[in-house]
Amino acid sequence: MPKLTIRQWPLPIETGKATILDAALDCGVPFPHGCRTGECGACKCLLLSGDVAMKNYDSAALSASEKAAGFVLACRAKPSGDVHVAWLGETASIDLPVRRLAAQVTNMEQVSPLIKRLYLWPEEPLQFAAGQFARLKFADLPARAYSMASMPGEEVLEFHVRLIPGGRVSAHIEDDLKVGDTVQIEGPYGSAHLRSGDDSPLVLVAGSSGLAPAKSIARTALKSQPDRRVHLYFGVRDEAHVYDERELKVLVARYSNLRVDTVLSDPAGHTERRSGNLAEVLTQDLSAHRDAQFYVAGPPEMVSSVSQAVAASGIGREQIHADPFHVSGQEVDENAAAQAPPHNVNRLLDGMRGLLAIGLLQHLKSRAPFSLTKALQEPAAESVAPETANGVAGRR
Ligand SMILES: Cc1cc2nc3c(=O)[nH]c(=O)nc-3n(C[C@H](O)[C@H](O)[C@H](O)COP(=O)(O)OP(=O)(O)OC[C@H]3O[C@@H](n4cnc5c(N)ncnc54)[C@H](O)[C@@H]3O)c2cc1C
Ligand code: FES
Known part of the structure; x- marks a missing residue:
């Protein structure tokens, strides 16, 4: 062998x-x-x-x-x-062992038209750093990557699953998954995690279910460093896709140094919120974020455009932690890949x-x-x- x-x-x-x-x-x-x-x-x-x-x-x-x-x-x-x-x-965190654990679905809720929140209770606690992901295996389907929205140390793990049209695991979660079902968890994985021993301001840019790792990072950082400056940009298409707003408002009320901007890319009519794509909106604020650490999670195109905008402004690339949510089941098409845009x-x-x-x-x-x-x-x-x-x- x-x-x-x-x-x-x-x-x-x-x-x-x-x-x-x-x-x-x-x-x-x-x-x-x-x-x-x-x-x-x-x-x-x-x-x-x-x-x-x-x-x-x-x-x-x-x-x-x-x-x-x-x-x-x-x-x-x-x-x-x-x-x-x-x-x-x-x-990632070489000290954190990769575990394979069985977990039980304890609750599920549809939080927006495209996103389902899952709560999983593992047989033993899963150690991870805020911002990391695990591979979840449902029934006899292939494992898929999902980021923890909960804080390290919380007994029940929270995940935000974007239901992908035509996706095998998405269809199972949407139609067949029940409270009480068993899910296999493997992890933690990922290097876009909150660094310990750092107190620089945090800029968290989350597109759609990218809110999961952003929420974990924000809550974890503020719990141990309540005075740390945290600015979360949460991007969704329109008002109907906004979720977790009440929970974010509670956090903002508790921490005066936390700011949350919900950004609508395609609002239906007039809105009081910020609008446009996340890269454009963030660019307007970059002069205030030069010393920050950037965590960017969500659709790969969004992660790419935001990371480019930040780097183009002269902010150090070592300050950018990118977490693109590539879809697992879609093998790269060789012709399409050869024509992929260079940026x-x-x-x-x-x-x-x-x-x-x-x-x-x-x-x-x-x-x-x-x-x-x-x-x-x-x-x-x-x-x-x-x-x-x-x-x-x-x-x-
Ligand atoms: C590090 C990481 C972290 C992530 N964290 C999250 C998270 O917290 N939340 C979240 O919502 N997502 C997250 N994702 C993305 C998530 O893993 C994917 O959405 C998931 O893999 C979709 O699985 P699926 O089985 O539903 O879809 P798949 O079955 O993988 O299919 C997805 C799409 O691809 C198409 N497709 C599949 N196979 C083919 C083929 N052979 N030819 C043509 N088309 C095909 C399908 O029709 C469908 O449209 C993360 C991804 C990564 C890499
Ligand atoms: S893990 Fe190999 S290219 Fe993404």
């Missing part, structure tokens, strides 16, 4: 026919990842030795030059023999990843301690050293 070794993990892993990511996650390794379908780039890693076959992926998640330099997407790469990799993305969140963060990659490569060559901060501060080298490139057997 081929062996997978990971630079940041002490034990070798047997891969069988699985991708690098599946093999790692099956063994409880906190390998950084997001969509698992080759679209977000969060699982990008450096192939230090060995060969892999790549399943189809979005070229915005892994550029041709990155591929030529020896990078692969762990969620798309199947080892052809023994392989050794080093992950590039920021790991997406992955391209935006490529510059930062490039710097990290070069820092990592220098570290691998010198064996000096790898410093994330140093890698971000150092100017990018002209090109990646040719001896680091590996023969990657990819389909692109």
